[in-house]
Amino acid sequence: MIRHVPRVRVALIAAAVAVLLGAVVAVAVGTSSSPPGRVPPARVLSAYETAAPGNAIDRDCGFSAPLPGSPGRLLWLFCDTVWEGDRPGLWLGTTAATGPAVPGRVPGELTELPTPHGDPHARPSHRRPGGRSPSEGRARPPQGMLAPPPGLVLPGGGTCQVPDVAYGASWASGAARPPGGDTLLITYTDVCVHGATISVQGFGVVGYRPGGNVLTGRTRLFSSPGGLPFQHNLGSPVFAGGHLYLFASVCDTSAFGICHGGRVTLARVPADPAAWRDPGAYRYWTPEGWTPDAAQARTVVVGAAPYLIHVADYSAVGQGLVMVEQRGLDGRFRLWRAPAPEGPWTAAGDRIVPCSGGSGLNQCRALIGHPALSTRDALMLSYYDPADRHINARAVPW
Structure with a gap:
């Protein structure tokens, strides 16, 4: 899963806004005969960004999954988002957009998704005065998809919602389409961000039905204020x-921004909504079999050294399951392959993406693979580059 290395979001929002106000987004030049999207490497752009000079979006994450009922389209999920231009605003949590699924191409004009119906914790995105209605056309700015639940707390027990000090958020950690279903399953974590500290206090699942733009069955499965x-x-x-399989990771040994040893654990549950909404139905992998005790889970990837991971199925391009293991805060990563979630997992080479401009905790992060945009020759990988203050994507040869 992706766990964020924050850019000290609350404290730096004002600085981010100042930088973004002066940004001019470069728009790819194409022809009417060109397939949708841009040739990698390229920024992952929204139609809001390309609609007017000065429109810009700063956000990380960037998961994608096929959109049910819309062949050739993807749903994209992003995390904390600040946008500038003619309709500026921000959303601390998950935002979403849709775009074409063209293998080998980087989306250049994603359509931001309006806030779905059905979230029991829904609240409006913050938009600064003077902007036009965010529902206008494809060039609408981002809007919140998942709102944080109540009850997120600071270490002393106080509320996590303290202006300019701390905030709660629900960050997407992945999405997949259940076989034969008309919804997407979205996984997320509930976090309290306090300065440079992130406390992950909850994990949950929610369904997204594109027909009607509706969230269904939002369920917080595991929670702990500590x-x-x-x-x-x-x-x-x-x-x-x-079954539905889910991954978790931890870096146990690190130095100078590089992970030298850690664990990747695996959970599973029957592929049925009633089961994946039941915390008691989850089982965790051990060499001896599956256990209901998460504390007994053992690493499924021998030799792993993850800061962050992302796993997806690339069988359509002949690669099977592929794990992107981010090993450092400088863009280093390693690929692993396996025929099944339980493995065996085999290392498939060390790589690096060209990140720069990072400092403190604002480093290269959110290395995420995209099966629908990958080809038999290359993995499409997106990542957040702090120097560019943007999600970029590039084709990485297998």
């Missing part, structure tokens, strides 16, 4: 063999 055990900090949902 912080979840990492085995419950789940993401990268994969459906296989009648």
Whole structure:
């Protein structure tokens, strides 16, 4: 799953806004005969960004999954988002957009998704005065998709919602389409961000039905005000063999921004909504079999050294399951392959993406693979580059 290395979001929002006000977004030049999107490497752009000079979006994450009922389209999920231009605003949590699924191409004009119906914790996105209605056309700015639940707390027990000091958020940690279903399953974590500290206090699932733009069955499965055990900090949902599989990771040994040793654990539950909304139905992998005790989970990837991971199924391009293991805060990563979630997982080479401009905790992050945009020759990988203050994507040869 993706766990954020924050850019000290609350404290730096004002600085981010100042930088973004002066940004001019470069728009790719194409022809009417060109396929949708841009040739990598390129920024992942929204139609809001390309609609007017000065429109810009600063956000991370960037998961994608096929959109049910819309062949050739993807749903994209992003995390904390600040946008500038003619309709500026921000959303601390998950935002979403849709765009074409063209292998080998980077989306250049994503359509931001209006806030779905059905979230029991819904609240409006913050938009500064003077902007036009955010519902206008494809060039609408981002809007909130998942609102944080009540009850997120600071270490002393006080509320996590303190202006300019701390905030709660629900961050997407992955998405996958259940076999034969008309919804997407989205996984997320509930976090309290206090300065440079992130406390992961909940994990949950929610369904998204594109027809009607509706969220369904939002369920918080695991929670702990003191912080979840990492085995419950789940993401990268994969459906296989009648089960839903989810991954978690932890770096146990690190130095100078590089992870030198850690664990990747695996949970599973029957691929049925009633089961994946039941915390008691989850089982965790051990060499001896599956256990209901998350604390007994053992690493499924021998030799792993993850700061962050993302797992997805690339069988359509002949690669099977692929794990992107971010090993450092400088863009280093390693690929792993396996025929099944339980493995065996085999290392497939070390790589690096060209990140720069990072400092403190604002480093290269959110290395996420995109099966629908990958080809038999290359993995499409997106990542947040602090120098560019943007999500970029590039084709990485297998």
